Amino acid sequence: MENFTYHNPTRIHFGRGQIEKISCEIPAGARVLLLAGGGSIKKNGVYDQVKKALGARVTHEFFGVEANPDFDTLMQAVALARREKSDWVLAVGGGSVLDGAKLVAAAVPHEGDAWQIPATHGGAITAPPLPIGAVLTLPATGSEANGNAVISRRAIKEKLAFYHPLVYPRFSILDPETTFSLPERQVANGIGDAFCHVIEQYLTFPAAAEIQDRFAESILKVLIDEGPKTLASPHDYDARANLIWAATWALNGAIGVGVPQDWATHTIGHELTALHGIDHARTLAIVLPGLMRVQRETKRGKLVQYAARVWDLHEGSEDERIDAAIESTRAFYESLGIRTRLSDYKIKADETAVEVARRLAARGETAIGERGDITPARIEEILLLAA
Amino acid sequence: MENFTYHNPTRIHFGRGQIEKISCEIPAGARVLLLAGGGSIKKNGVYDQVKKALGARVTHEFFGVEANPDFDTLMQAVALARREKSDWVLAVGGGSVLDGAKLVAAAVPHEGDAWQIPATHGGAITAPPLPIGAVLTLPATGSEANGNAVISRRAIKEKLAFYHPLVYPRFSILDPETTFSLPERQVANGIGDAFCHVIEQYLTFPAAAEIQDRFAESILKVLIDEGPKTLASPHDYDARANLIWAATWALNGAIGVGVPQDWATHTIGHELTALHGIDHARTLAIVLPGLMRVQRETKRGKLVQYAARVWDLHEGSEDERIDAAIESTRAFYESLGIRTRLSDYKIKADETAVEVARRLAARGETAIGERGDITPARIEEILLLAA
Structure with missing residues (x-):
């Protein structure tokens, strides 16, 4: 066996009705950027559960993260988070939304060109990323419990992966029932x-x-x-x-x-x-x-x-x-x-x-x-x- | 499957020569209480590696944690840590030393009778325990990566277990070579x-x-x-x-x-x-x-x-x-x-x-x-x- 370091700090809440745990995980005074995909979460009840759990927390929503999340889309979310002084990112969706959330969380406090984050495979991250929470609605990528993200940039035909120990989600919620409608x-x-x-x-x-x-x-x-x-x-x-x-x-x-x-x-x-x-x-x-x-x-x-x-x-x-x-x-x-x-x-x-x-x-x-x-x-x- | 929450925050450094990672894990300005058992670590080279990794950090040593660690012994370590204002506990040994370190770390900032910690199975822990690091020299109990401890109190013929999420070791070092002489x-x-x-x-x-x-x-x-x-x-x-x-x-x-x-x-x-x-x-x-x-x-x-x-x-x-x-x-x-x-x-x-x-x-x-x-x-x- 080769030498290694193993560390996985993500807290997983698994099972029926666990979305309500958001209210224990995100501080009451947080300013939350809610990141999501195309809107299916509004049809299957996930969005309503999330909003209920967020309660009175100041929340700004960014919908439209696409499959193979695009850098330029995510930069719009970064602009929103900076404007509204978001201090938490809550990803609600599948691997693309979660990967996108990792870039957004790292890019918000990043000075200079945020493309450097994927371009250096994460090496450019120096400022502590915003804390990330996740509600996973599509099992596949493992992004709910790792520090990896893959970011596309269609404008220059690039697709790059990055890793950083500080972009593991603080918590992830895995409720199998939210995936029944996939x-x-x-x-x-x-x-x-x-x-x-x-x-x-x-x-x-x-x-x-x-x-x-x-x-x-x-x-x-x-x-x-x-x-x-x-x-x-x-x-x-x-x-x-x-x-x-x-x-x-x-x-x-x-x-x-x-x-x-x-x-x-x-x-x-x-x-x-x-x-x-x-x-x-x-x-x-x-x-x-x-x-x-x-x-x-x-x-x-x-x-x-x-x-x-x-x-x-x-x-x-x-x-x-x-x-x-x-x-x-x-x-x-x-x-x-x-x-x-x-x-x-x-x-x-x-x-x-x-x-x-x-x-x-x-x-x-x-x-x-x-x-x-x-x-x-x-x-x-x-x-x-x-x- | 029943609902659950899973979280294991311990960082594991596994392999030959990993004891040196202590120098990355414990802040240079820390005041360290080194907790150990009967002294075998001085014979097999572990102690020397630990001391080298600790370098100039202010360190106070407490040897003598016995198998089935005893409350009264551990209270002596607590007294030392309080006197010397230790702000980290480094356990070097097997499951008994690690379990003992968890009680010491929780007892140092605890007001009132520390026996309440095991007596309430951890419920009495309200003040954040000191951070714990561990060098495991005997594989068995899993204490290197959980929040459990079993504490004996021979004076009243008791042996009680406690659990708390804040007594997981921050890091644990598992070097198989340190166990060859067991x-x-x-x-x-x-x-x-x-x-x-x-x-x-x-x-x-x-x-x-x-x-x-x-x-x-x-x-x-x-x-x-x-x-x-x-x-x-x-x-x-x-x-x-x-x-x-x-x-x-x-x-x-x-x-x-x-x-x-x-x-x-x-x-x-x-x-x-x-x-x-x-x-x-x-x-x-x-x-x-x-x-x-x-x-x-x-x-x-x-x-x-x-x-x-x-x-x-x-x-x-x-x-x-x-x-x-x-x-x-x-x-x-x-x-x-x-x-x-x-x-x-x-x-x-x-x-x-x-x-x-x-x-x-x-x-x-x-x-x-x-x-x-x-x-x-x-x-x-x-x-x-x-x-």
């Missing part, structure tokens, strides 16, 4: 995204980190068991609760400490979103099976373990078990309604493979993955396998 | 204690909490796999690291949220320590197999799951699998060198069974366990099975 497609994407978050931290090379490995396998198995259940029965409280709690643990830091990490599937997937507008989770489903095939030698030890412990594959040769595990992974995504081939999206694999490899090479991403051995040539190979 | 008996006790911590939160009735269940099973499997390895090869870094990290997760709150909990094994075990001076972990090994037998109907669902997922028992009838799982549990403790029968300790089961039931009844503990159905009669039955 469209099936978004729930499926959330399951697929969380699954890949675990894989990126787990499917590398053995590092003698038994708790991290078994926790990762636990989360994968819960997603495999509960994902189809919650898609089939969106109002099954327990299935949805298990999905939400699994998605939080998929990216709250616990399984990633002391072990190598990959993230090449995300890096390649981001390009497919940028080039073709494919949903983030769907890009991961396209890339992952091919990446497992191309990296089968460097990932062999973990692939065998994954086959046995996650998919209960114990028969046949090592290579047969690995092949079966890769096909099980693809079949799992397909079972969620997430197509795994570029042709499913009417995309020509050969052209896209070349273009993605070129774009990543141009920005210096020529040696990705846990061993830095995923070169542009391998990226092409991976995407050709997804034809 | 006596085998203490390491075995640590494994056995951590195992029972998991069981008390897991082996109840099904609550549709899949992450919590699978994480619990993960920790049990790691203890089963790594425990014997680290006893056989105390200098095997990875085996010891995995044990330590497993013991932390066994009682840091993660597996206990949203589920019923038992703790009857601990309640009964404490009496065996009080009456016969048996090591805490050994009392658990005596009580647990009998408790599983007596409670087999109310715990049936989870016993079957435990048999399958932890012990890979899939053959035979449900009752045969349950029996095999209970015997596997007993055999596991025995394999650690922890004897599981009262006769191994030269104790007459019939007399002790009556006496323990009487003592617990006298203090109102007449309906313990996750369903409150462990009565004095059942306690007798449990202990007679350990004859």
Whole structure:
């Protein structure tokens, strides 16, 4: 096991009716910037619960944070927060709203160009960000319990991630009932995204980190068991609760400490979103099976373990078990309604493979993955396998 | 899944050489009370590393915190801290030193009788405790990452637990190498204690909490796999690291949220320590197999799951699998060198069974366990099975 530091300061309030805990978490004298997305929270009752919990606190609302939150949109929220002297940010929504809240919270006290925050991956944050609270309405990204955010800037075709220990939400509220009304497609994407978050931290090379490995396998198995259940029965409280709690643990830091990490599937997937507008989770489903095939030698030890412990594959040769595990992974995504081939999206694999490899090479991403051995040539190979 | 709040604010520095992180964690101007046990840290190099990391900080040392830390001893440390105006407590040792540090940190600013802190299970804490840091040298209790402490007061034959959210250590340092020199008996006790911590939160009735269940099973499997390895090869870094990290997760709150909990094994075990001076972990090994037998109907669902997922028992009838799982549990403790029968300790089961039931009844503990159905009669039955 490698040395590590683990710290997750977010307080989670989980369950039915927990939105009322906002009234204990945010001081009565706070000036709150409420950040939200497109307005669905006004239809499903979340907004009313939030307003009731906020009570007489001075609150200013900013609706309109889009999927893949845009820097320019968020700067309007920053201007509002500065004008109204907001001293708390309350994010109500999914991962995009939560990620956006992290940028807003850091940008409000930031002197100079706030784009430097994502441009330096968080290094430019020097003034303490505003405290953040969150009401999560879409399980997927883990943003409710980590210090990560991904910010897009459409005006200059950029999409950058940043991290800072001071942008973990102070508290996050996870009420499964608030997610019952989500469209099936978004729930499926959330399951697929969380699954890949675990894989990126787990499917590398053995590092003698038994708790991290078994926790990762636990989360994968819960997603495999509960994902189809919650898609089939969106109002099954327990299935949805298990999905939400699994998605939080998929990216709250616990399984990633002391072990190598990959993230090449995300890096390649981001390009497919940028080039073709494919949903983030769907890009991961396209890339992952091919990446497992191309990296089968460097990932062999973990692939065998994954086959046995996650998919209960114990028969046949090592290579047969690995092949079966890769096909099980693809079949799992397909079972969620997430197509795994570029042709499913009417995309020509050969052209896209070349273009993605070129774009990543141009920005210096020529040696990705846990061993830095995923070169542009391998990226092409991976995407050709997804034809 | 039941509603819950989860929050664990402790920052963990894990690995070789991490003691130096003290210099980043405790402010340079702090006045530190260093709390320790019997002096083994001066033999194994831990003390020297701690002193080097503390550098020029004003430090006062209090050695002599005993196993099952005693209130009267700790009050001497409180007097020292008050006299020297300490504003940080640094615990260097195992669970007893860490538990003691929590009482000291809460007692220093407490007005009135500090015994009220354990006597009210923490409710009497109103003044913010001093911040606590910890260097853990014995994996077992999980005290390095929770807000729990158990305090004895030999003068009045009491032993009481308290909890408070403000006595979680701010940081804890877990360096596996500092534990290599531990006596085998203490390491075995640590494994056995951590195992029972998991069981008390897991082996109840099904609550549709899949992450919590699978994480619990993960920790049990790691203890089963790594425990014997680290006893056989105390200098095997990875085996010891995995044990330590497993013991932390066994009682840091993660597996206990949203589920019923038992703790009857601990309640009964404490009496065996009080009456016969048996090591805490050994009392658990005596009580647990009998408790599983007596409670087999109310715990049936989870016993079957435990048999399958932890012990890979899939053959035979449900009752045969349950029996095999209970015997596997007993055999596991025995394999650690922890004897599981009262006769191994030269104790007459019939007399002790009556006496323990009487003592617990006298203090109102007449309906313990996750369903409150462990009565004095059942306690007798449990202990007679350990004859």
